[in-house]
Amino acid sequence: MTTDPNEPLPRGFFDRPVLDVAPDLLGRTLVRVLPEGEIVLRLTEVEAYAGEVDPGSHAYRGRTRRNATMYGPPGHSYVYFTYGMWHCVNLVCGPAGHASGVLLRAAEVVSGVELARRRRPRSRGDAELARGPARLATALDVDLGMDGTDVCGGAAGAALRVLRGTPVPRGRISSGPRTGVGGEGATQPWRFWITDDPTVSPYRAHKPRRRAARLDASQDGS
Numbered sequence: 001m002t003t004d005p006n007e008p009l010p011r012g013f014f015d016r017p018v019l020d021v022a023p024d025l026l027g028r029t030l031v032r033v034l035p036e037g038e039i040v041l042r043l044t045e046v047e048a049y050a051g052e053v054d055p056g057s058h059a060y061r062g063r064t065r066r067n068a069t070m071y072g073p074p075g076h077s078y079v080y081f082t083y084g085m086w087h088c089v090n091l092v093c094g095p096a097g098h099a100s101g102v103l104l105r106a107a108e109v110v111s112g113v114e115l116a117r118r119r120r121p122r123s124r125g126d127a128e129l130a131r132g133p134a135r136l137a138t139a140l141d142v143d144l145g146m147d148g149t150d151v152c153g154g155a156a157g158a159a160l161r162v163l164r165g166t167p168v169p170r171g172r173i174s175s176g177p178r179t180g181v182g183g184e185g186a187t188q189p190w191r192f193w194i195t196d197d198p199t200v201s202p203y204r205a206h207k208p209r210r211r212a213a214r215l216d217a218s219q220d221g222s
Contacts, residue, residue, distance in 0.1 A: 001034050008163055011152045012156055014092065015075070017100075019048050019190065021048075023168075024041055026046065026194050028162055028164065029165035032112075032140040032159070033158060039115050039139065039140055040112055041130055041140070042107055043107050044104040045201060047192070048190040049103065049190075054100075056178060056184075057099070059071070059099035068096075071096065072097055074094060075092065077092070077142075086138070088134060088136075089103075089142050093147060105129040105201055106193070106201045107127060109130055109139065116129045128199075171205070172195050175193075177191060178192060179201065183206075
């Protein structure tokens with residue numbers, strides 16, 4: 001694989017088991033192209049979801065219209081709408097026909113900060129612009145219209161793409177239970193984050209909750 005941090009990740013990167021892809025996404029670069037410019041993120045926190053064998057996954061009970069993108073091909077975005085107000089973005093991995101994906105939970109905005117601030121005006125600081133999956137999607141102006149976007153396209157004008165960036169050494173990666181996942185899926189340590197990074201979202205165990213009044217009332221949305 002090329003060592004140029006500005007090269008797009010190849011499709012083969014995503015065509016692997018989800019638990020290999022998820023921690024390897026930390027430190028990678030996510031680029032969102034908007035009419036007014038680019039927003040560039042450095043991924044700092046992710047969660048793995050293993051499809052039909054994973055009680056925490058949207059695909060646990062099989063294929064539906066909502067989760068169809070999770071079934072491949074790899075290297076595409078899976079965007080869903082949750083709690084009637086928030087979008088979240090995942091990256092599909094594994095072979096086509098096998099549903100799995102990585103939820104992008106948090107990131108550092110490294111370029112296009114002003115553009116992200118416009119979409120996150122309630123943020124109390126730049127470290128919070130993309131801290132949490134709903135905030136990340138909001139900062140990037142990602143909605144259901146971007147479900148199925150090819151993030152391996154590589155073209156400079158592509159709406160969403162993932163570049164090689166700077167991979168994080170395994171010694172700097174922490175793992176633990178996924179945020180907000182209950183039942184049989186609560187115990188897997190499939191949340192991965194860059195240790196001590198200030199943009200990582202706080203862990204919250206699953207509990208029933210009412211719809212939040214606004215985005216900043218919750219860190220989640222996953």
